[in-house]
Amino acid sequence: MNKTWLSFVLFLAPAAAFAHAGQQGLVLLLPTEIYIVSGGLVVAATVALAALMDHDSLHRLFCPRTLLALPAPWTVGPSLISTLVFFGLVWLGLFGPYDPLGNLMTLGLWTVLWIGVVILCGLFGNIWAWLNPWSGLFRLLSGPDPSPPLTLPDRVGCWPAVVLLLMFNGFGIASANATDPRVLAILASLYWMFTFVMMMLFGAQNWLRRGEFLSVFIGLVARISPFKRGVSLRLGLPAWRIAEATPPSLSRAIFALVLLGTGTFDGLNETFFWLVQLGINPLEFPGRSAIVPQTLAGLFLTNIGLCLLFFLCVWSTAPAQRTGILFRRQALTILPIALAYHFAHFLPAILVNGQNSLVALSNPLGNGADYLNLGPFFVTTGFFNTTATVRAIFLSQAGAIVVGHVLAILLSHRIASDYFKSRSAILISQLPLSAFMIGYTILGLWLLATAKGA
């Protein structure tokens, strides 16, 4: 059958369409305009509150307390176990069930690690530093303090991590094979080997801090946690570590902005709005493979646009000689927003694929085993079918987004207070960023509320 004829047939032939109402249908019936306006007002009120705070009170707000002294953690063991688990998942990816929702390779990467571990680290600190599947084995093979044969030049910064993060997200958002267990097992093994080689060449800590995108990502997100485990355990307002941090490199600042840009686009690319821009009927999504270039372009342009907009907000009020340092420091203030987006975007996936993960743990080979003794277990999505549960899910998502922006506003004022003395100077310097964050709150809530077709 030639293609022209097929297209002709496709155009003429009846199509069965099955886009279904479900959760989004109920969300469209919620008074989301009220929620959106309320969220924007809460963030605006935070701007007003921050305007009332002077330098000292802003500093006190983010000052942590020391709770107790702690022994140094044992990091080699957990990482070694993690390595074993990782290769177990790769084996399952290669030889286990083909079904992505029944294979722990897919569920382990996209549900447990990308959603679960990231959010846990945002809440409780960087457990990934112990759990990553490289550092334990590396230390076992190379000893505690090997000198690497090569040096990663300073000017490289953490640009490798920025590039890898974009590649990873480009694959995750655009590829039709992003959940295929076989594909994931191969790509994950290649990435594991690549990372291990780079650690040997440039030093473990150096590569994990600057090249390995998951470690850079989680390292940044963990700065939102109220806890910090060092020689002692310290506790403060969430994100206090961002307030105290030394200025990051430009590449790390861009990495933070890319996290938010990617999260934004991940939400945007499912909306009716975006599909209409692409000339796609939102009730007849043609499949990811039909729009790979458009999706990648959208991801890239969203990130470029966000970085430029953010720069303009900082540049417009910063003294010329301080624009650079203010941009780099202020860029980290969006981390709570990025984590909030991550949580909000993936909450429905957690609720469903958490169940799939449990079933797959009980039956990892898909051969009917029931190691967890679950009995007959039917994965349910019934909570997307009642107003009460859909409202609860929506308000949890919206609440996270508002809290993320409130923290970001307070942080940006706190950081500004290091460079501007008077209350009025701080306030004026933060007007563009505050407007940006109020706008971003509304955008985030709109992304949750608007109709989706992909």
Place this chain on the structure above:
Amino acid sequence: MSKLIKPTPTLTRRTLLGTAAAAAATPLLGRYAQAQSSEPIRIGFQVHRTGIGASYGRWYDRTTTAAVKRINDMGGINGRPVEIVAEDDGTDPKRGAEVVEKFATQHNCDIGFGTLFSHVVYGSAPRAGELKLPYFVVSEGHHVASGALNRWTMQPGITDVKSQVQAMAPFVANNLGKKVTMIYPDFAFGHDHRDYFSEAIEKQGGEVVAKIAIPPSETSFTKYFPKIPRDTEVIYHVMIGPAVLTFVKEMGEFFGPSKPEIFGFLDSLEAVDINSPGLEFLEGTYFWEGNPRYAQADQSSHDKMYREAVGVDENGASVSDAKDVSTYSHMFGCWETLNIIKRGMEAADYKGTDDRSNLIEAIEEMSDMPLSDDHPQGAKRFNGKTHQTFGHQYISKVDSGKLVLAHTSSIEDTLYEDEVDYTTQSF
């Protein structure tokens, strides 16, 4: 829940061949042991596990699991157990073609089965034809019967949209009214309904007095309702997508208590609780159903058995969560298709991939299939020339928040002239 559905461990080849006494003692093992080979028959299950079809794919998966368990419990096919090899196609046509290719070249599948979304069928069926893989879709699209596909592609277990729409006209004209306003999304899906129904209602002496096409990206509908002519006796609506609940709510607000008769396709509300907020307005209106979601007063023993096997309660929801509403109007197609494949393989004395064309020919020979445990949705009449099955359609009325069966169409109401004869195509 097993994805790679395998026969139970007690039915391994070694057990079967090694324990003749046990085989003689149990009819199940006895039937397996009669076979020359107890290697499983491998059915590639192309399932929408991710992507926009995932909510359907979950129920297609559940139904398929239950149907294969029943077939294996009854002794398998030709004495061989059935194994399902489930692959996700991401509801993506390009990936669908890849999945079909994997079934044929990597997974050693005997056949492919289970595709739902039409664009994925269109993307996959040509590859199945090239690879000479029998490909059984459960899609409801008119693509098979239209002649657009190939001899290796069949739709024996679910009726197509053309026959469904056509079969609604007699009931609508005789019971609801002859002046119909159609409200439909402005693309191929809606246009099919518009064209098939307009023609069918005219044959019944009725007419479509207005055709209101709604842009697919629309999420508010109030401006369209004033276009409904005053002399409209029946509204025929087939809106789909996330804004369906809004559509119904706004239509209810527009009409208030004095509404015309209203008829819709349950495709709009498949897997959606009919008691969702905004849907109160549907009380007293009518819906096409592929298979009645609510167990009816005169429920057949076959429907009862089928519900129990799949784990669906009398309201059409999961037995484990009353709010988890199934895709009851469509998923029976998986159950029935698998039983037809079983009978086809038995008729063709199917032994392996060399017999694939014999399987197609055996199914092409089929015609009437009675209501039974194999066909719990109702009797079917398969057309071997067009590779499409025909069957009863159901019209239900929303009564006290439940869908109560008001009319069952005859199979004759669903028939139309052949548009293709696949049997003239070579393998």
